[in-house]
Amino acid sequence: MSVENDKKTKRGSGRRTTMHDIARLAEVDxxxxxxxxxxSPRVTDETKSRILKIVQDTGYVINHGARxxxxxxxxxxxxxxxxxxxxxxxxxxLGIEDYVQEHGFSVVVGSTRYDRExxxxxxxxxxxxxxxxxxxxxGTIPELVKTFPSFDxxxxxxxxxxxxxxxxQVNIDNYLAMETATRHLLGLGxxxxxxxxxxxxxxxxxxxxxxxxxxxxxxxxxxxxxxxxSEEYSIQAGGERMNEMLEAGVRPTAVICAGDxxxxxxxxxxxxxxxxxPRDIAFIGFDDQPFSAVMNPSLSTIQIPRREMGMAGARLxxxxxxxxxxxxxxxxxxxxxxxxxxCGG
Amino acid sequence: MSVENDKKTKRGSGRRTTMHDIARLAEVDxxxxxxxxxxSPRVTDETKSRILKIVQDTGYVINHGARxxxxxxxxxxxxxxxxxxxxxxxxxxLGIEDYVQEHGFSVVVGSTRYDRExxxxxxxxxxxxxxxxxxxxxGTIPELVKTFPSFDxxxxxxxxxxxxxxxxQVNIDNYLAMETATRHLLGLGxxxxxxxxxxxxxxxxxxxxxxxxxxxxxxxxxxxxxxxxSEEYSIQAGGERMNEMLEAGVRPTAVICAGDxxxxxxxxxxxxxxxxxPRDIAFIGFDDQPFSAVMNPSLSTIQIPRREMGMAGARLxxxxxxxxxxxxxxxxxxxxxxxxxxCGG
DNA sequence: TTGAAAGCGCTACCAC
DNA sequence: GTGGTAGCGCTTTCAA
Numbered sequence: 001m002s003v004e005n006d007k008k009t010k011r012g013s014g015r016r017t018t019m020h021d022i023a024r025l026a027e028v029d030x031x032x033x034x035x036x037x038x039x040s041p042r043v044t045d046e047t048k049s050r051i052l053k054i055v056q057d058t059g060y061v062i063n064h065g066a067r068x069x070x071x072x073x074x075x076x077x078x079x080x081x082x083x084x085x086x087x088x089x090x091x092x093x094l095g096i097e098d099y100v101q102e103h104g105f106s107v108v109v110g111s112t113r114y115d116r117e118x119x120x121x122x123x124x125x126x127x128x129x130x131x132x133x134x135x136x137x138x139g140t141i142p143e144l145v146k147t148f149p150s151f152d153x154x155x156x157x158x159x160x161x162x163x164x165x166x167x168x169q170v171n172i173d174n175y176l177a178m179e180t181a182t183r184h185l186l187g188l189g190x191x192x193x194x195x196x197x198x199x200x201x202x203x204x205x206x207x208x209x210x211x212x213x214x215x216x217x218x219x220x221x222x223x224x225x226x227x228x229x230s231e232e233y234s235i236q237a238g239g240e241r242m243n244e245m246l247e248a249g250v251r252p253t254a255v256i257c258a259g260d261x262x263x264x265x266x267x268x269x270x271x272x273x274x275x276x277x278p279r280d281i282a283f284i285g286f287d288d289q290p291f292s293a294v295m296n297p298s299l300s301t302i303q304i305p306r307r308e309m310g311m312a313g314a315r316l317x318x319x320x321x322x323x324x325x326x327x328x329x330x331x332x333x334x335x336x337x338x339x340x341x342x343c344g345g
Numbered sequence: 346m347s348v349e350n351d352k353k354t355k356r357g358s359g360r361r362t363t364m365h366d367i368a369r370l371a372e373v374d375x376x377x378x379x380x381x382x383x384x385s386p387r388v389t390d391e392t393k394s395r396i397l398k399i400v401q402d403t404g405y406v407i408n409h410g411a412r413x414x415x416x417x418x419x420x421x422x423x424x425x426x427x428x429x430x431x432x433x434x435x436x437x438x439l440g441i442e443d444y445v446q447e448h449g450f451s452v453v454v455g456s457t458r459y460d461r462e463x464x465x466x467x468x469x470x471x472x473x474x475x476x477x478x479x480x481x482x483x484g485t486i487p488e489l490v491k492t493f494p495s496f497d498x499x500x501x502x503x504x505x506x507x508x509x510x511x512x513x514q515v516n517i518d519n520y521l522a523m524e525t526a527t528r529h530l531l532g533l534g535x536x537x538x539x540x541x542x543x544x545x546x547x548x549x550x551x552x553x554x555x556x557x558x559x560x561x562x563x564x565x566x567x568x569x570x571x572x573x574x575s576e577e578y579s580i581q582a583g584g585e586r587m588n589e590m591l592e593a594g595v596r597p598t599a600v601i602c603a604g605d606x607x608x609x610x611x612x613x614x615x616x617x618x619x620x621x622x623p624r625d626i627a628f629i630g631f632d633d634q635p636f637s638a639v640m641n642p643s644l645s646t647i648q649i650p651r652r653e654m655g656m657a658g659a660r661l662x663x664x665x666x667x668x669x670x671x672x673x674x675x676x677x678x679x680x681x682x683x684x685x686x687x688c689g690g
Numbered sequence: 691t692t693g694a695a696a697g698c699g700c701t702a703c704c705a706c
Numbered sequence: 707g708t709g710g711t712a713g714c715g716c717t718t719t720c721a722a
Contacts, residue, residue, distance in 0.1 A: 410714085
């Protein structure tokens with residue numbers, strides 16, 4: 001079934017009440033109705049309330065398409081993320097919603113699933129005027145958006161660094177965070193520490209991996225460095241990488257994971273292999289997911305202020321879209337190491 | 346800062362390429378461009394390709410607002426859910442996306458957070474024409490949408506039953522599912538079974554609670570029935586209810602939870618109280634969240650086909666919006682009891 | 691096969 | 707303070 005055909009099927013819904021209808025009922029001109037609805041001072045309170053009453057009674061709501069066409073903005077902010085089912089993202093979205101709704105915008109969420117076509121299709125929303133700005137949590141921006149006039153004033157990045165100095169971004173200091181985590185294990189006496197890393201094409205995961213490597217080297221443990229990369233990021237992938245490692249005979253005393261989901265899977269795999277956590281092997285995760293505090297054993301991790309990141313990103317976007325002001329600066333939010341049972345510390 | 350002021354700040358972005366520009370460059374009329382873009386047979390292939398080439402070169406994209414105004418549809422489907430951070434929902438959204446994107450629609454997600462105002466504000470999207478249809482996962486529909494002409498052809502429900510026979514819905518048989526879970530525990534010899542339930546204002550949670558009660562009664566264990574209701578649904582709330590129960594001296598041999606998140610929190614609390622799972626106390630959850638299979642001990646649960654529910658719901662909505670066809674029937678999807686370590690069975 | 695022209699519903703400018 | 711009106715960018719009927 002083609003898209004075209006699809007759209008042509010009758011979506012009958014009768015004629016809606018228009019501003020003209022209101023005008024007729026109120027015995028005024030449409031322009032007056034328009035002004036009244038915009039709460040313009042150039043309409044008497046008397047007329048205003050008369051019009052408002054009719055609006056109430058008829059259940060009239062303004063036509064979004066017409067307003068959009070006329071005013072040239074949509075009031076929508078698009079949030080682009082790799083996969084809405086990753087526990088990390090929804091919490092950020094909540095923060096974004098909180099902020100933009102305060103300011104009269106609504107949020108559209110789109111999952112790209114790392115698919116170029118989907119990315120481009122979603123990015124179109126900006127070009128078509130269906131969205132006024134885009135918040136990227138994908139770490140990349142499609143070439144297409146660069147054709148948009150002064151595109152850098154309509155987009156921001158959150159969580160995953162976009163390799164472009166001109167785009168305002170919100171992030172934590174992933175390097176510092178991983179350094180802290182590694183140092184913590186080092187301080188506990190661990191020497192044989194493996195890093196279960198995420199895809200190295202992601203600046204975020206790369207920064208974490210680099211921090212691990214350098215911190216190990218600085219501690220004189222350069223030869224012990226062992227980064228196991230998982231292209232896929234999931235609970236399952238964490239388990240699989242762990243199993244492969246164990247089968248290869250590698251027996252670290254501690255594992256730092258690229259994220260809590262990976263850690264969850266890896267810990268499960270370790271247990272199935274008869275290892276006891278943290279006695280035989282310690283774990284540290286990243287993100288502080290809701291389950292991390294209550295799993296068995298509970299997971300030490302780096303807490304990331306997801307909600308705040310969302311709010312900050314939204315604030316940045318709206319500020320960025322305001323061409324009367326300077327382009328806002330990027331923001332680095334604080335993280336925190338949460339020590340729990342999984343690393344015995 | 347008021348919304349009005351907010352919107353008025355300069356969002357300068359220069360003039361965009363319009364269809365007129367394309368027409369001028371191709372030396373044809375706009376109507377021809379319009380036809381060419383719609384791939385109408387009433388344009389020569391020669392003209393068509395000439396126009397298409399210019400479209401490519403200029404990076405022209407059609408103006409969404411104008412098309413919307415003219416064709417009276419937005420191509421957007423709104424998904425309304427209580428909270429996007431509940432692990433249950435995003436997976437359903439993925440299924441919805443899969444289906445509607447095939448058919449030329451895009452998805453807008455809105456979290457209501459059980460706030461009436463937010464519900465109404467989002468529902469407006471339908472009335473203003475910003476969305477063509479709404480998928481409700483909230484279990485209720487705001488009064489406002491009922492003012493929309495033949496509103497029942499523009500909405501469907503997923504997961505949480507909407508108390509209206511006229512709205513097509515997708516769900517699992519919650520009653521049957523809970524009966525199965527309870528019977529399983531009964532079959533394992535448990536008699537002292539507590540149900541850690543969700544808010545009884547939700548038909549879903551009510552159906553589950555009722556099934557538990559009846560199944561217990563049918564087994565001659567009517568006096569053992571013990572439903573502990575948690576108004577809030579979360580990992581934390583599960584832990585709190587469990588603690589309260591334990592402190593009250595109630596010591597069941599098994600607990601059936603309203604969902605896996607509740608179970609996760611409850612199991613954590615049980616462990617902290619020195620109980621061993623499943624030896625001292627067995628658990629069964631509901632939903633089969635990603636973490637359920639790998640937690641320690643792994644959680645027995647009712648598997649719900651979330652992705653499929655999303656797809657089915659989307660299919661239902663598009664079918665429902667097609668006024669040339671009959672209103673589609675509601676759908677009941679199969680669930681499955683997954684037995685893992687937590688109930689020792 | 692193509693062009694001309696009439697609006698879709700709204701806002702903003704210009705009169706009065 | 708209110709009315710008239712042009713036109714946002716597009717689709718679609720009607721003519722040529």
